[in-house]
Amino acid sequence: MEASVKKCLLGAVFLGIGLSASTVQAAASDTWIYDSITLLAKEGYMDMPEKPLSAYSKKELGQMVAQALLEFEKNRTGSLADEYGRISRLLVVDEVQLKLAEEQERAAESRIKSARSKAAKDTEMYVRRSMQGKNRLEVMQPLKEKSNASLNRLEQASRDYAQAKSRVEQRSRMLDYVRKRKQDLLAGLNGSENGSAVSAGNAGIYGNSVSAGGATSVVPASVLDTVGRLRAEFLPELDENGSLDSMNARQQLESNMPVEDVPDQRLKVDAEVRYDVRYSSGADSGENRQRARARLYPDYNIDNNWHAIGMLEWEKAFTGSGDDKDGKLKLDRYYLSGNVGIAHMDLGAFGSTMAEGNIYDSKFMGVRVQAGEPVKYTLEYGKAAKDKIEQSYDFTISYQGAVYRVEGGFYHFKRRDENSQDIYMANYHHNIGLLDAGAMLLYGRNKGDSGKTGYVFTLGYTPQNSWQPYTFSSWLKYYYQPSSTYVSHTMNAMVDNMRYDKNDSFNRNGGFKGWGIGINYNLPAAWTLGLEFYRLQDLEWGRRSNTIWFAVTKSFQNYHE
Incomplete structure (x- = not known):
């Protein structure tokens, strides 16, 4: 009995051992199935079940595989084609990003060379004077401060250079993976089995962060490889949630290196066609007039700094008299505009609006220089395009605050008959809610005469979306x-008739006073209506005149802001 029990127990043990070995062998043979199903789930062709895969029967596993393969077959060509389109778009973006990063690297390299040379020179001077025994504070302190400042600039330039070089390396790696991913997708669409991840044969290319100069990236190459591979693999998800734009924006904001300012369009042209009517009455009124006017404003970007700007004009008076160019095309403005150091310069024949047009508003031939912010300095020298004026110059200073603007200026006009006119101007504007209130004081003096004082009060309404x-x-x-406070006024009333006497000689006591009101209304398709009314009185004789001016204008341009 005892022997039979031992035999049974021994048989059970051997049976158990045999079953365990069989189970282990079966589990080992099914491992690749579990790995494949897991891979399909990771690729998004199915959802992983809640229980371990080993807990399911072969039939249940077959259903999972069938579901995954059906989803794969259904989405294979369409999904690959969509991803190929997205990766092609990303490739263009990455190529542009790399190009701009390389521009920043070149700018950073130029800066660090300049900073290194300056730091070496200033530091050498400081150390040399120290070794020569020049220990006086008034000598050494400035040298020390200059050396420290140069070294600080070198430190900052070096940091910028390291960041710029790292960005180029990272962008280059990202671009490599996107290109490889594009090739793999195309191979997959064509049914080829050659498409794969980045091959191990390229490890030598991707292993070194920076090949030149012996420098290396702070981020390990393996991490960059992984980031690049995941970025290309998960392009749809990253693109959909905005991660790509966020990463690009972050890298751009981290850099203070400039990129080349490439204009989107070299030649920009603005144009306007206007029809206006002027009707005036009173002793100082002129001819009533109906006129058509067309203007073309070309602006050619020469080198991203200097611009060649002009204005072609054609006018035709239908009623009333026109000037000597009536019905003819004329080049009325032609000048170069660009920056020279900290100043902006205009050279040629350009438009000048002096004292908001209350002194002069017309063509000016010469040079204009502007510099400063928020305090702006403006100098004009040349010749105002007005009969009998052979030389003129003016200088203004203005300050733009948050809710106010203040300015002052001096204007000089010399005539051919040796007479001259000097005008001084002070101006103040202040925002009051939606309104802008201004007061301008003018003091004009003709050669050999005592001066006259004038003023202009303004209340304007211009909404932000005007x-x-x-x-x-x-x-x-x-x-x-008074006539001594203006030369060629901007208004459409007959104020020039109030400036001269009947003999067309300079009227030292003339001028005008009165009211003016204007309204501009915008219509769709760049149409604008303008209406102005003036009720003025001659300061010499007290005679009154009224003027109504109406215009309809259509604007054009060959570009989009």
Whole structure:
């Protein structure tokens, strides 16, 4: 009995051992199935079940595989084609990003060379003087401060250079993976089995972060490889949630290196066609006039700094008299505009609006220089395009605050008959809610005469969206201007007739006073309506005149802002 029990127990043990070995062998043979199903789940062709795969029967596993293969077959060509389109778009973006990063690297390299040379020179001077025993504070302190400042600039330039070089390396790696991914997708679409991840044969290329100069990236190459591979693999997800744009924006914001300013369009052209009507009455009124005017404003970007700018003009008076160019095309403005150091310069024949047009508003031939912010300095020298004026110059200073603007200026006009006119101007504007209130003081003096004082009060309304259709802007002004305070006024009233006497000689006591109001209304398709009314009185004789001016204008341009 005892022997039989031992035999049974021994048989059970051997049976158990045999079953365990069989189970282990079966589990080992099914490992590749579990790995494949897991891979399909990771690729998104199925969802992983809650229980371990080993807990399911062969039939249940077959159903999972069938579901995954069906999803794969259904989405294979369409998904690959979509991803190929997205990866092609990303490739262009990456190529542009790499190009700009390389521009930043070149700029950083130039800066670090300049900073290194300056730091070496300043530090050498400081150390040399110290070794020569020049220990006086008034000598050594400036040298020390200069050396420290140069070294600080070198430190900053070196940091910028390291960041720029690292960005180029990273962008280059990302671009390599995107190109490889594009090839793999195309191979997959064609049914080829050659498409794969980045081959191990390229490890030598991707293993070194920076090949030149012996420098290496702070981030290990393996991490960059993984990031690049995942970025290309998960392009749809990254693109959909905005991660690609966020990464690009972060890298751009981290850099203070400039990129080349490439214009989107070399030649920009603005144009306008206007029809206006002027009707005036009173002793100082002129001819009533109906006129058509067309202007073309070309602006050619020469080198991203200097611009060649012009204005072609054609006018035709239908009623009333026109000037000597009536019905003819004329080149009225032609000048170069660009920056020279910290100053902006205009050279040639350009438009000049002096004292908001209350002194002069017309063509000016010469040079204009502007510099400064928020305090701006402006100098014009040349010749105002007005009969009998052979030389003129002016200088203004202005300051733009948050809610106010203040400026002052001096204007000189020399005539052919040796007479001259000097005008001084002070101006103040202040925002009051939606309104802008201004007061301008003018003091004009003709050669050999005592001066006269004038002023202009302004109340304007210009909303922030005044450029949009169905919006309007308006202004109300009161003028008191002796003839010595203006040369060629901007208004459409007959104030030039009030500046000279009947013999067309300079009227030292003339001028005008009165009111003016104007309204501009914007319509769709860049149409604008303008209406102005003036009620003025001659300061010499007290005679009154009224002027109504109306215009309709259509604007064009060959570019989009």
